[in-house]
Amino acid sequence: MEAIPFNKPHLTGRELDFIRQAHENGQLAGDGPFTAKCHGWLEENLKSPKALLTHSCTAALEMAALLADLKPGDEVILPSYTFVSTANAFALRGAVPVFVDVRPDTLNLDEAKIEEALTPRTRALVPVHYAGVACEMDPILELARRRGLLVVEDAAQGICAQYRGRPLGSLGHLGALSFHETKNIISGEGGALLVNDPAFADRSEIIREKGTNRKKFFRGQVDKYTWVDLGSSYLPGEIVAAFLWAQMQEARRITAKRLQIWDYYHRAFAHAEKKGLARRPIVPDHCQHNAHLYYLLLPDLQRRTALIAHLKARGIQAVFHYVPLDSSEFGRRCGRAGGSLENTRDLSSRLVRLPLWVDMEIEKEASAVVEAVLDFLK
Secondary structure (H helix, E strand, O other): OOOEOOOOOOOOOOHHHHHHHHHHOOOOOOOOHHHHHHHHHHHHHOOOOEEEEEOOHHHHHHHHHHHOOOOOOOEEEEEOOOOHHHHHHHHOOOOEEEEEOEOOOOOOEOHHHOHHHOOOOEEEEOOEOHHHOOOOHHHHHHHHHHHOOEEEEEOOOOOOOEEOOEEOOOOOOEEEEEOOOOOOOOOOOOEEEEEOOHHHHHHHHHHHEOOEOHHHHHOOOOOOOOEOOOOOEOOOOHHHHHHHHHHHHOHHHHHHHHHHHHHHHHHHOHHHHHOOOOEOOOOOOOEEOOOOOEEEEOOOHHHHHHHHHHHHHOOEOOEOOOOOHHHOHHHHHHOEEOOOOHHHHHHHOOEEEEOOOOOOOHHHHHHHHHHHHHHHHO
């Protein structure tokens, strides 16, 4: 059998046609017709008042940090178990990342541990929806309301997932999405900022357009545009948007196929979990996940390392995930722990991610992965 990669980008079949159309439209720079289509899809399907495509989720988070008006020394609450962009976006503004532990079930930010990490300098909460499974947003939003804090959802992995019937990315004041090639819906690189609080609507456009009021000029609201605020070039080009538009049109089918593979894995490893050989992902009943990834938690680091090596020997690429940010060189310099991080330490050392991609055949690749894992676990 051929080697089984961890990820393989999916084509719907219309991407190249839409890219050709973008060229024929005569506009390849950002904010053309395909960008408008993508904005409309996000606003309709994610119930967000305003969506803005960006060249990455990192860019969307950086825009959120600018909108937050953070000053050096301000603090931002986030999990240590996340990608570096979650912290970098705020550290770039001089803010201090305060790392809070994750829940043992979902590996999401533990809402019960946030309040003890707050100080008078806290300005924002950044819940990260790990594996497309929602954080407990109701208590997080209520805490933010009581304490006057901004909520920025890092929904990089959350497209087409929901919390109590509400799309991820649409619950906080701001939300950030990713369309990186490893995500469910892709454009190679790409992202979006969801502006759910109308108070940020105008300024978000300005920040995205290098700090100018160019959008108002094109709408005829001003007779010329000029530099009015901080900003940068956060727009993706129309080629990226055209590719993404093809993916968005197939979002329901893509999600359904990923869920089939996820469910197959989940059933296949149920007996191993009962025997205490590995733990499967936990998805609360009120969370509708999107099968972004499938992982197993092994008993310890040694077993995790051995399983990855075992699969590699069979031509199967399985990988671990985040190294906790608070333990990194720069994380120790620019951030601090907001309490004990025992779950973060423990779970991050035991987690292994299995291959999962849209065109994966259950009878072929997925079954081979299951066979190899069970052979190791027995």
